[in-house]
Amino acid sequence: MKLQKTIKDEAQISGKGLFGGKEAKVVFRAGPENTGVVFVRTDVAEPVRISAIATNVAERSRRTTIKKGSVSIETIEHCMAAISALGIDNLIVEVAGAELPSPDCSSAEYFKVLKRAGLVEQQVRRKEFVISKAISLTMGDASIYALPYSDEGLSITYDLDYGGHTGIGRQIYSCRLTPESFEKNLAPARTFLLEAEAKQFQARGMGTHLSPREILVIGSDGPIKNSFRFPNECVRHKITDLIGDLALVGRAIKGRVVAYKSGHSLNQELAKKLYEAAEQQERIQKIGTDAVLDIRAISKILPHRFPFLMVDKVIEIEGRTRIKGIKNVSINEQYFQGHFPGTPIMPGVLIVEAMAQISGLLFAQTLEHTGKLAVLLSMDGVKLRKAVVPGDQLILISETVRMGKRTAQCKCKAMVGDAIVAEAQIKFMLMDDEKI
Numbered sequence: 001m002k003l004q005k006t007i008k009d010e011a012q013i014s015g016k017g018l019f020g021g022k023e024a025k026v027v028f029r030a031g032p033e034n035t036g037v038v039f040v041r042t043d044v045a046e047p048v049r050i051s052a053i054a055t056n057v058a059e060r061s062r063r064t065t066i067k068k069g070s071v072s073i074e075t076i077e078h079c080m081a082a083i084s085a086l087g088i089d090n091l092i093v094e095v096a097g098a099e100l101p102s103p104d105c106s107s108a109e110y111f112k113v114l115k116r117a118g119l120v121e122q123q124v125r126r127k128e129f130v131i132s133k134a135i136s137l138t139m140g141d142a143s144i145y146a147l148p149y150s151d152e153g154l155s156i157t158y159d160l161d162y163g164g165h166t167g168i169g170r171q172i173y174s175c176r177l178t179p180e181s182f183e184k185n186l187a188p189a190r191t192f193l194l195e196a197e198a199k200q201f202q203a204r205g206m207g208t209h210l211s212p213r214e215i216l217v218i219g220s221d222g223p224i225k226n227s228f229r230f231p232n233e234c235v236r237h238k239i240t241d242l243i244g245d246l247a248l249v250g251r252a253i254k255g256r257v258v259a260y261k262s263g264h265s266l267n268q269e270l271a272k273k274l275y276e277a278a279e280q281q282e283r284i285q286k287i288g289t290d291a292v293l294d295i296r297a298i299s300k301i302l303p304h305r306f307p308f309l310m311v312d313k314v315i316e317i318e319g320r321t322r323i324k325g326i327k328n329v330s331i332n333e334q335y336f337q338g339h340f341p342g343t344p345i346m347p348g349v350l351i352v353e354a355m356a357q358i359s360g361l362l363f364a365q366t367l368e369h370t371g372k373l374a375v376l377l378s379m380d381g382v383k384l385r386k387a388v389v390p391g392d393q394l395i396l397i398s399e400t401v402r403m404g405k406r407t408a409q410c411k412c413k414a415m416v417g418d419a420i421v422a423e424a425q426i427k428f429m430l431m432d433d434e435k436i
Contacts, residue, residue, distance in 0.1 A: 001125055002125065002126040002128070003121040003122055003123065003124065003125060003126060004033055004034070004089040004090055004121070004122040004124050004125070004126050004127075005086075005087055005088055005089050005090070005119045005120065005121055005122065005126075006030040006031050006032075006088060006089065006090040006091060006119070006120060006122060007028060007029075007030050007088065007091065007114060007117040007118060007119060007120070008030070008117060008118035008119060008120045009117045009118055010027065010028065010029055010030075010117070011027075011028040011113045011114060011116065011117035012025065012026065012027050012028070012113070013025075013026045013028075013101055013103070013109060013110065013113050014026065014101055015101030015102065015103045016101060016102065016209055017074065017075060017097065017098070017099030017100065017101060017102060018063070018075050018099070018102035018105060018191065018207065018210075018215075019063065019074065019075060019099060019206045019207060020074070020098065020099045020206070021207065021208060021209035021210075022097060022098070022099065023097065023101075024095060024096060024097025024098070024099060024100060024101050025095075025096045025097065025101075026079075026093060026094065026095050026096075026100060026101060027093075027094040028091060028092070028093055028094075028113070028114060028117060029091075029092040029093075029094065030090070030091070030092070030120075031089075031090030031091045031092045032090060033090060033122045033123065033124040034090070034124060035090040035091075035092070036051055036052065036053065036089070036090060036250050037051070037052040037080070037083055037088070037090070037091045037093065037247070037250075038050070038051050038052065038091070038092055038093065039051075039052060039066060039073045039076070039093045039094075039095055040092060040093065040094045040095065041071050041073060041095055041098075042094050042095065042096050043095075043096040043097060043098075044071055048068055048069070048071040049068070050066045050067065050068045050071070050072075050073060051066075051250075052066055052076065052080060052093075052247065052248060052250070053248055053249075053250045053275060054248040054249060054250070054268065054271040054272040054274075054275040055272070055275065055318065055319065056068060057248060057268050057271075057272070058072055059265075060074070060264075062263070062264060063075045063077065063264060064076055064077040064080070064241075064244065064245055064248075064264050064267075064268065066248075072098065073095055073098070073099070073100065074098055074099035074100065075099050075100050075102060076100055076244070077240075077241050077244030077245060077264070078100070078102065078106065078107040078110055078240070078241075078244060079093070079100055079107075079110045079244070080243075080244035080245070080247040080248070081107045081110075081182075081186075081187075081240045081241070081243040081244035081247065082107045082110035082111040082114055082182075082187065083110075083114065083247060084177075084243055084244065084246070084247035085107075085111065085177060085178075085179055085182035085183070085186075085187070085243065086111065086114055086115060086119065086179055087119070087179065087252070088114065088119065089122075089126055089127070089251075089252075090122065102191075104190065105190040105191040105210075105214065105215045105216070106187060106188055106189060106190045106191070106237070106240070107182075107186070107187045107189075107240050107244070108187040108188045111182065111183055111187045115179075115183075126251075126252060127250070127251035127252065127278075127282075128251055128252045128253075128254060129249060129251050129252070129253055129254070129274060129277070129278040129281065130148075130254040130255065131146050131147060131148050131149070131253065131254065131255030131256070131274070132148055133148070133277075134146065134147050134148065135270065135273050135274070135277075137266055137269050137270055137273070138266075139262075139265060139266045139269075141261060142259075142260060142261040142262050142263065142266050143259070143260045143261070143262065143266075144257065144258070144259040144260070144262040144266050144267065144269075144270050145257065145258045145259075146255060146256075146257050146270060146273070146274060147255060147256045147257070147258065148255055148256070149254070149255045149256035151176065151256075152254065153176055153177055153178070153252075153254060154176070154177045154243075154246070154252075154253045154254065154255065154256075154257065155174070155175070155176045155177070155255075155256045155257070156174065156175055156176075156177065156239050156242060156243070156256070156257045156258075156259070157172070157173070157174040157256070157257075157258045157259070158172070158173055158174075158235050158238050158239045158242065158258075158259045158260075158262075159171075159172045159235075159258075159259065159260045159261070160172070160173075160234055160235040160238055160261065161260065161261055162234075165194065165218075165220070166220050166221070167194075167218040167219055167220050167221060167222050167223075168192075168218060168234050171232040171234055171235035172235065173232055173235045173236055173239060175239065177243060182240075182243070185230075185236065186236050186237075186239055186240045186243070187240065188229050188230075189229065189230065189233045189234075189236035189237035189239075189240055190215065190216050190229070190233065190237055191215055191216065191237060192215070192216035192217075192218055192233070192234050192237060193215065193216070193217055193218070194217075194218055194219075195217055195218065195219045195224060198212075198215075198217045211225070212224040212225040212226055213225050213226055216228075216233070216234075218234075238259075238262075241263075241264065241267065242257065242259060242262065242267050245264060245267035245268055245270075245271050246267065246270070246271055246274070248268070248271040248275065249271050249274045249275045249278060250275060250278070251278060253274065257270070272318075276316055280315065280316075289313070290313075290315050291313040291314060291315060292313075292314045292315060292316065292317050293313065293314035293317075293325075293361065294313055295309075295312060295313065297314075298311055298312075298313070298314065298361065301360075301361055301364045302357060302360055302361065302364075303373065304357060307333070307334045307335075308353075309357070310327050310350065310353055310354035310357050311325045311326070311327055311354060311357050311358055311361065311396065312325075312326050312327055312328050313325060313326050314326075314358070314361060317362070317365065319365070320362070320365050320366050320400060320403070321399060321400050322362070322397070322398070322399045322400070323358055323359075323361055323362035323365075323397070323398050324358075324395065324396070324397050325358045325361065325395075325396045325397075326393060326394065326395060326396070327354050327393070327394040327396060328393055328394075329346055329388055329389070329390055329391065329392045329393065329394060330390060330391075331344065331390035331391075333346070333390075335347060335350065336390065344389060344390050345387045345388065345389060346387075346388040346389065346392075348384040348422065351384065351388060351394065351414050351421065351422045352379065352382060352422065352424055352426075354394060354396055354414065355396055355398065355412035355413070355414055355422065355424060355426065356376050356412075356426055356428075357396075358396040358397070358398050358412070359374065359398040359410045359412060359426055359428065360373070360374045360428070362398050362400065362410065363400075363403065363408050363410075363428065363430075366403065372430045372431060372432060373430070373431055373432075374408060374428040374429075374430055375428060375429050375430075375431050376426065376428060377407065377427045377428050377429045378426075378427045379424050379425070379426050379427070380424070380425040380426075380427075381423070381424055381425045382422075382423075382424040383422065383423050383424070384421070384422050385419075385420055385421055385422060385423070386416070386419055386420075386421040387421075388414075388416060388421055392416045393416065394414050394415070394416060394421070395414065395415040395416070396412070396414050397412065397413050397414075397415070398410045398411070398412045398426075399411045399412075401425070405430070406429065406430055407427060407428065407429055407430060408427070408428045408430060409425065409426070409427045409428070410425075410426055410428075411423075411425055412424050412425075412426055
């Protein structure tokens, strides 16, 4: 049985952020069992704790940022890669600054500092997630795959294709993640930019403190005023970034990841998918169901009751933005007696109602303490694409489009398997509970 680990001694690192160029100080402290990696912004009025998990990722260009409310911590990927490579499960990372330091524009200093702090085993079993089903994601011409794999640990293959740029070309690299392989082959690999990109960044006020001697700026003939540490340093750094992003799954990953031209955005999307799968797997193991909200919890939120409650369980919630639920369609549904005898088909209006109810559960994440309910106001773009019959399982998905003080709008779809059976844009009025 593998046990969770944290650091033995306190450690520190300081320096300027890669993008903002401002000084920041980081203190690493041992984390209690089952804490995970938690960042703490200490330079704000009240310290803010942000868990380094996929659901806390904020949208940023070319870096990985976590956020809670209005407080964020920028560019955590190099730090997270070192934490993951060392097998550290629990860690408190106190940060005085908005962006983590980026010494050497690589992960090497983080790895060295944490390794020097020493590791100590704790008394709780380590959390692990074994990839049992393939996941594939694409974004433009980039793609990434998470695959089952027979070997222990995490194996990564990255195909970096800069075929049209003579300074980089095409580079392919594969590795199995271990502390030793990371320290030797990945940690020293640095962030890189094409010459044109570097000029654009500095024109926007980012990275103005860096010169080509301090970050790899690559022209048509290779590095400008610098040299590669490895002939294929660029692809090695891409794998380092990927390891840091996958650390946001919040537990050790067993499987294989294959990436082609993937960047932080696509990496983070995969991390979210793996995080959701891991959470679902652990819920099933713990309570015997994959439900985030079961029927009892749903009944406490929605006013609907038999025979008009159209959501059996909720299996995913992404903050205030997205929800996924299930409606099992049975021949015992009352409406099948008359719709239609001999050819039972679920009425389209009830499929729309089911989408409205799952949306109400999504908005309840925000309205829980306000005394308000979401009441159907209007529907646009309603499309019923396929008949739903007894034995089908409706997968109900709703995504927030806009939410104000008095109205809210969402985009919904209902699926059976991989086929969309209905979709609609639904608008709600937010009303006081006692007035309904």
